[in-house]
Amino acid sequence: MEMSTASTAATRAGVLVHPGVSGKRVHFSVRKGLGGLATAPRLPSSSLSAYANSMAARSPVRRSLVICKAREKLDEVKVVNDSSWTSFVIENQSPVLVEFWAPWCGPCRMIAPVIDELAKEYGGKIACYKVNTDDCPNIATQYGIRSIPTVLFFKNGEKKESIIGAVPKSTLSATIEKYLDL
Numbered sequence: 001m002e003m004s005t006a007s008t009a010a011t012r013a014g015v016l017v018h019p020g021v022s023g024k025r026v027h028f029s030v031r032k033g034l035g036g037l038a039t040a041p042r043l044p045s046s047s048l049s050a051y052a053n054s055m056a057a058r059s060p061v062r063r064s065l066v067i068c069k070a071r072e073k074l075d076e077v078k079v080v081n082d083s084s085w086t087s088f089v090i091e092n093q094s095p096v097l098v099e100f101w102a103p104w105c106g107p108c109r110m111i112a113p114v115i116d117e118l119a120k121e122y123g124g125k126i127a128c129y130k131v132n133t134d135d136c137p138n139i140a141t142q143y144g145i146r147s148i149p150t151v152l153f154f155k156n157g158e159k160k161e162s163i164i165g166a167v168p169k170s171t172l173s174a175t176i177e178k179y180l181d182l
Helices: 005-013 045-058 070-074 085-090 106-121 137-142 169-181
Strands: 015-017 025-033 036-042 096-101 127-132 150-155 158-164
Touching: 085 096, 085 127, 096 106, 106 127, 106 169, 150 169, 158 169
Parallel strands: 096 127
Antiparallel strands: 015 025, 025 036, 096 150, 150 158
């Protein structure tokens, strides 16, 4: 359905003037769905067939408005805390990358998209987690984290290497590759 810029404001308000419905207003409700907003038109019964006919005439091929983002969610960096640390990191059989960060840390915000990209690229080969040092100071103390961001690499529950600071993606990729070959 094509809308002009003028009708965009009306659409946000829940009213759409659609030319295929004899100039009548089409009301729709906006409701929260999985991952965003979904709209459902509410048409008067007399206008329903006119609306359907106008839409069928405009687009002979039915297009889906649903975009699956499940693949993106699978590869995201997951949050680990005191209670899940042992099961997610220590007992994990695959190599594990753990980023120690805090929400107020500027360099942490710079490296976060890099960690997300690596989690997607190496999905299924490594596990990527992040630990908020403000929420879990015990884990940070246990591993001697004195500066953030710090990225630790674990293999078979053993800490293998640490990288401190907002480093380039190539540095992290090289380290990941090193532990994939072991």
